[in-house]
Amino acid sequence: xxxxxxxxxxxxxxxxxxxxxxxxxxxxxxxxxxxxxxxxxxxxxxxxxxxxxxxxxxxxxxxxxxxxxxxxxxxxxxxxxxxxxxxxxxxxxxxxxxxxxxxxxxxxxxxxxxxxxxxxxxxxxxxxxxxxxxxxxxxxxxxxxxxxxxxxxxxxxxxxxxxxxxxxxxxxxxxxxxxxxxxxxxxxxxxxxxxxxxxxxxxxxxxxxxxxxxxxxxxxxxxxxxxxxxxxxxxxxxxxxxxxxxxxxxxxxxxxxxxxxxxxxxxxxxxxxxx
Numbered sequence: 001x002x003x004x005x006x007x008x009x010x011x012x013x014x015x016x017x018x019x020x021x022x023x024x025x026x027x028x029x030x031x032x033x034x035x036x037x038x039x040x041x042x043x044x045x046x047x048x049x050x051x052x053x054x055x056x057x058x059x060x061x062x063x064x065x066x067x068x069x070x071x072x073x074x075x076x077x078x079x080x081x082x083x084x085x086x087x088x089x090x091x092x093x094x095x096x097x098x099x100x101x102x103x104x105x106x107x108x109x110x111x112x113x114x115x116x117x118x119x120x121x122x123x124x125x126x127x128x129x130x131x132x133x134x135x136x137x138x139x140x141x142x143x144x145x146x147x148x149x150x151x152x153x154x155x156x157x158x159x160x161x162x163x164x165x166x167x168x169x170x171x172x173x174x175x176x177x178x179x180x181x182x183x184x185x186x187x188x189x190x191x192x193x194x195x196x197x198x199x200x201x202x203x204x205x206x207x208x209x210x211x212x213x214x215x216x217x218x219x220x221x222x223x224x225x226x227x228x229x230x231x232x233x234x235x236x237x238x239x240x241x242x243x244x245x246x247x248x249x250x251x252x253x254x255x256x257x258x259x260x261x262x263x264x265x266x267x268x269x270x271x272x273x274x275x
Contacts, residue, residue: 027118034116034125038099042133045102048095055091055137059084059144060151067152076157081146085169086226088141089176092134093197096180099130100265101190123185123266127178134177135170142169165230168247172229172254179221179258185265188272218245225254 042048063080103109116122150156180197187193201222209217218224228250245253 027121030116030118030121031125034121035128037112037115038125038129041103042099042129045098047098047102048133051091051095052137052140055084055088055141056144058087059141060148062087063145063148064152067149067154075149075154077146077149077154078157078159078162080149080154081142081162082165082169082230084141084145085138085172085230086222088138088169089134089173089222089226090198090201091141092137092173092177093180093183093201094194095133095137096130096177096182097184097193097197098190099126099133099177099181100184101188101193104188105190119270120266123262123269126181127262130177130181131174134174137177138170138173139166141173142166168229168231168251171251172225175225175251175255175258179254179261182258182261182263182265185269186261219253221254221257224250225257229254 062084066080066083067075067077100109103112112122113119180193183197184190184193187196205220205222208220209223212220218228224245228245229247231247
């Protein structure tokens with residue numbers, strides 16, 4: 001008597017077993033669990049908590065110092081409270097970078113990819129968590145800025161635009177974290193990505209703003225995101241550059257940079273090895 005062995009999972013007529021396959025529906029159903037996983041990572045990593053604390057302390061100290069010592073013009077809480085937001089955005093960018101690069105450098109990315117083979121699900125969940133984390137960083141920075149300037153004893157000023165400005169500020173810090181995530185997915189090295197972002201945002205863009213025509217300089221990422229989106233007029237700006245982009249236009253420009261970085265990072269994630 002001859003016995004024919006059928007491989008486990010193979011399909012034959014009358015056999016109910018089929019090879020395991022992933023479908024788009026199953027990938028979509030995996031998004032909530034991927035989001036929960038990303039939330040646990042953000043909530044448990046000490047570095048993020050330290051950055052959030054530094055963000056709060058820095059925002060309070062800066063706004064308090066400006067309110068106390070900048071006497072050349074009237075200062076109001078409704079304005080000074082937002083001055084720290086540009087720094088909060090840079091911190092959010094750093095957090096976005098670390099959300100990916102720290103996994104790659106500590107060897108946990110391979111585990112994540114094993115648990116969830118659909119890499120677009122990982123990219124989407126990280127992007128959503130980065131945006132939320134960036135918004136939280138922005139909110140903490142604004143609260144600290146308002147608190148520090150109020151403690152300094154200056155007047156509240158016009159509060160009619162505070163709610164609108166807060167929404168623009170949170171959009172800016174949220175998109176900054178997504179931009180950082182995309183940058184980290186492309187570079188895949190914490191020190192390199194963080195150094196590159198800091199040098200670009202704090203030095204190179206300022207120099208380019210001085211030498212480029214105003215119509216070109218307004219499309220630089222952090223100038224469009226920070227100065228234009230927050231409607232700030234800094235000393236490096238020309239009047240033509242300040243008036244060039246509206247806040248919605250600046251949001252589209254900065255959001256475009258974040259989307260391009262995230263898209264490239266997602267494509268590279270789909271093609272690269274986990275290691």
